[in-house]
Amino acid sequence: MTVPERIIQSSDALKVFPLPSAVLFPHSVIPLHIFEPRYRDMVGDALSSDQVMALAQLEPGWETHYAGRPPVQEMMCVGLIVWHEKLEDGRYNLLLQGVCRARMVAELPSERLYREMRVELLPDPSYHGPEEEQLRQAVLELAGRVPPSFSEGLLPAVARANGGTLADVVAAAIIPEPERRQELLSELDVRVRLQAVIDEVGELLGRLQPMRPTGPLN
CATH class of the missing domain: 1.20.58 (Methane Monooxygenase Hydroxylase; Chain G, domain 1)
Structure with a gap:
């Protein structure tokens, strides 16, 4: 399956990693250190399937609700895990390469600890100017x-x-x-x-x- 096909397939239940101070752009790479148990589970599930996850910015005021599911900004970037290292204690170091903008449509109810969302993919139109x-x-x-x-x-x-x-x-x-x-x-x-x-x-x-x-x- 090609990367675009994987991204499209992921959009119905996209794994989302919300952060307060990191924004990923398409066509760029960001290093991440994953240590929380819920997001270690998310990365493990992504690596065993399509290697796709999104990075989303938390809305202001997240501090008192971080352990739960604080609101995220609706615009996010879908990315592909292009390198990872699993440490002995279960933490991960990884590189996430941005692929496409996406807009959150709805957060999905889930039995998993991490968050999944249905999103609308927003690839750029062709432009020359x-x-x-x-x-x-x-x-x-x-x-x-x-x-x-x-x-x-x-x-x-x-x-x-x-x-x-x-x-x-x-x-x-x-x-x-x-x-x-x-x-x-x-x-x-x-x-x-x-x-x-x-x-x-x-x-x-x-x-x-x-x-x-x-x-x-x-």
């Missing part, structure tokens, strides 16, 4: 002001990506704030999302000084 080249140029300028260790992985990805994927790849790399990441995850208009990420790169450039050359000049 001037914002793509504007964003690529902005990232090139950014690459000249940051250490090579930051830009060497981003530049090839930006060169390959188009449309909504381009916006997501750059957003995942440069935006740390969970609230802003969630806003961009929730933005379904690709043109608006591209422009928003262009603005984010511009603000970052405004805070950075051009890198000074090191070593001899001649």
Whole structure:
């Protein structure tokens, strides 16, 4: 079964890992350490079936209800477990690769400890516009002001990506704030999302000084 087929099949009962401060974008990867028993069960079930699970942001005020089922933001990212390591005590380290946006339709009653939801998958429509080249140029300028260790992985990805994927790849790399990441995850208009990420790169450039050359000049 292909990855798109697995994602579609999972949408009727999607395994969801809610977190208060982590937002996954499609086409990016996030490392996770799974230690709670309910989510260790979830990862074990995912690994024994389709390797699919979603990451969802908890709504504000979750602190007093975390042991139960506090509300989550309706927009989330469905991902695929692309690497995992099971530790001796049952915890997991894993890498979750974002695949597709999804909107929660309903939370399902379940006898399991972890949460499952029926979702609507929201793949990006095809888009080509001037914002793509504007964003690529902005990232090139950014690459000249940051250490090579930051830009060497981003530049090839930006060169390959188009449309909504381009916006997501750059957003995942440069935006740390969970609230802003969630806003961009929730933005379904690709043109608006591209422009928003262009603005984010511009603000970052405004805070950075051009890198000074090191070593001899001649």
